[in-house]
Amino acid sequence: MTSHTLILDEVRLALGGRTLMEIDAVIGPGEVLTVMGPSGAGKSTLLAMIAGFLDPAFEARGRVWLGAREITALPAETRGIGLLFQDPLLFPHLTVAGNLRFGMPRGVKHRTARIEQALEEVGLAGFGPRDPATLSGGQQARIALLRLLLSEPAAALLDEPFSRLDRQLRHEVRQLVFDRLRRAGLPSLLVTHDHEDAENAGGPVITLG
Ligand SMILES: Nc1ncnc2c1ncn2[C@@H]1O[C@H](COP(=O)(O)OP(=O)(O)OP(=O)(O)O)[C@@H](O)[C@H]1O
Numbered sequence: 001m002t003s004h005t006l007i008l009d010e011v012r013l014a015l016g017g018r019t020l021m022e023i024d025a026v027i028g029p030g031e032v033l034t035v036m037g038p039s040g041a042g043k044s045t046l047l048a049m050i051a052g053f054l055d056p057a058f059e060a061r062g063r064v065w066l067g068a069r070e071i072t073a074l075p076a077e078t079r080g081i082g083l084l085f086q087d088p089l090l091f092p093h094l095t096v097a098g099n100l101r102f103g104m105p106r107g108v109k110h111r112t113a114r115i116e117q118a119l120e121e122v123g124l125a126g127f128g129p130r131d132p133a134t135l136s137g138g139q140q141a142r143i144a145l146l147r148l149l150l151s152e153p154a155a156a157l158l159d160e161p162f163s164r165l166d167r168q169l170r171h172e173v174r175q176l177v178f179d180r181l182r183r184a185g186l187p188s189l190l191v192t193h194d195h196e197d198a199e200n201a202g203g204p205v206i207t208l209g
Pocket residue numbers: 015020037038039040041042043044045046055057
């Protein structure tokens with residue numbers, strides 16, 4: 001998909017009539033918006049709303065746009081949103097290559113070559129046939145990033161994606177993730193508790209009350 005601007009137009013999330021959060025934001029192609037805030041502020045809920053799997057217990061107002069396309073009410077699988085979580089969530093029954101092939105859009109040519117090239121670019125040449133369980137945490141995080149990129153989303157949502165990694169690895173993976181999201185021109189929304197994540201993201205920061 002081509003990259004666009006992700007627009008959160010007066011989004012408001014409530015639970016049992018109590019407002020959890022209100023947000024109004026425009027995230028340009030290649031920009032990372034960081035949302036920080038205390039536990040329970042509704043950060044993960046916001047990502048679920050944008051991605052299309054909000055629990056019906058919540059009340060949601062406002063609209064979400066990807067460029068000129070309103071996605072607020074579309075089924076999750078048609079929204080063109082890529083996700084990265086704390087857990088890399090690799091499919092354990094597939095090889096590394098199988099995980100990367102999984103999300104690739106129909107009609108993409110030279111899949112095997114593209115997968116091999118993607119692995120090489122992150123220093124994991126030849127890892128295609130490996131069982132994901134045999135990979136280190138940092139290697140799994142890289143595969144989760146590649147799976148997102150190869151699925152060619154129009155925007156990316158990141159929910160504490162580095163919090164399981166130790167300090168050194170966190171630094172490396174973070175640079176790689178932000179660099180690749182920027183190069184792919186994706187508007188991205190990062191949710192984190194970590195000020196270094198926010199600084200390294202290099203974009204605007206919204207702190208929830
Ligand atoms: N399915 C649900 N049904 C009812 N309440 C929920 C549900 N999921 C989450 N909540 C509540 O909604 C609020 C927001 O939760 P959410 O996970 O979005 O917060 P968060 O800001 O991401 O927190 P954290 O930083 O701890 O991940 C919390 O008070 C939580 O207990």
